[in-house]
Amino acid sequence: MKLTILTPTYNRGYILDRLYESLLNQTDNDFEWLIVDDGSTDDTLNIVESFKKENKLKIRYIRQENGGKHRALNVGICTIESDLTFIVDSDDYLLPEAVHEIFRTHQDFAYDENICGYSFLRCYPNLDINGSKFKSSPYISDYVSCRINEGVDGDKAEVYKTSVLKKYPFLEVQGENFLFEDYVWIQMASSYKTVHINIPIYVGDYLEDGLTKNIKRKKINNPIGMIERANIIGQSKAKYSFKVKAMVMYIVYGMIAKKSVHNMYENSFNKLLFIFLFIPSKIYYCLGFKK
Structure with missing residues (x-):
């Protein structure tokens, strides 16, 4: 068949x-x-x-x-x-x-x-x-x-x-x-x-x-999957702008999953990009996701 x-x-x-x-x-x-x-x-x-x-x-x-x-x-x-x-x-x-x-x-x-x-x-x-x-x-x-x-x-x-x-x-x-x-x-x-x-x-x-x-609730309730997806995008041949978005997603859902900053840094797909985007991503998390 x-x-x-x-x-x-x-x-x-x-x-x-x-x-x-x-x-x-x-x-x-x-x-x-x-x-x-x-x-x-x-x-x-x-x-x-x-x-x-x-x-x-x-x-x-x-x-x-x-x-x-x-x-x-x-x-x-x-x-x-x-x-x-x-x-x-x-x-x-x-x-x-x-x-x-x-x-x-x-x-x-x-x-x-x-x-x-x-x-x-x-x-x-x-x-x-x-x-x-x-x-x-x-x-x-x-x-x-x-x-x-x-x-x-x-x-x-x-x-x-x-x-x-x-x-x-x-x-x-x-x-x-x-x-x-x-x-x-x-x-x-x-x-x-x-x-x-x-x-x-x-x-x-x-x-x-x-x-x-019901996609927004699904994403928030499944943060580890979102973290891993962000890493997959970051490791792919996606354009740099998409890797930036992926890093923001990685950090935000890391916070939702209550990951430590050290853990997120060590496991990120690009450590320099993580450092550069951590504060903006934290602000984004506090404004739109913390509740």
Whole structure:
């Protein structure tokens, strides 16, 4: 099998049927749907069982104790044997040609060891494109150069070669349940390039109970993950201005995590930059985060 569509979910039983229907409507059905239930307390299990009884799709279901989306992704990725992995959130859905477009692109780059995967466009339910398009299509570049340095914004639909994805597990911090996915994508960029395609295949719906709507609280409640993400950005080939922002983030979330100044200094990605930005970052923390 070429593709696994990996869906981490938590208490989204009420909307899973929309994604399910979009998978049934794919013009190419050579894929499996892997659902990793992050400890849902609703009727998710019964709903998935009803899908499986219809026997219209290859469906696998894994349940774990609640630990956050990144842990669910780690659990799911470890079990995947297909060539490609496509992470699709439970409140989103795919356009009918999505799988076909993925396979058409993969045909050209399957054996290119410098390529880690493919990035397509996302759109909103009204089909407007989410963020900006890539400067050409196909456009081969690494994640940091394209998405950070060149400023291509908005959420995209990323499909990764499973063999590469397994090399970069998401960081798991005891007591924390959130981590930005680009923690992995930025690390990949040091060794691999991505093929960027200006074709929308994914519809993103930002619900009130979703991660995006509650992102500020998530960041504050998961400071160690934010510290490590800042270090990853600082060690990457991001432009200097982004490294400055990363250092501010590193210091602010270090303070939120109650790290000592000595600890932060010793573990920072750039000690000179840490010294230069410590006081401004502390002022920023006191004004906007201390409460």
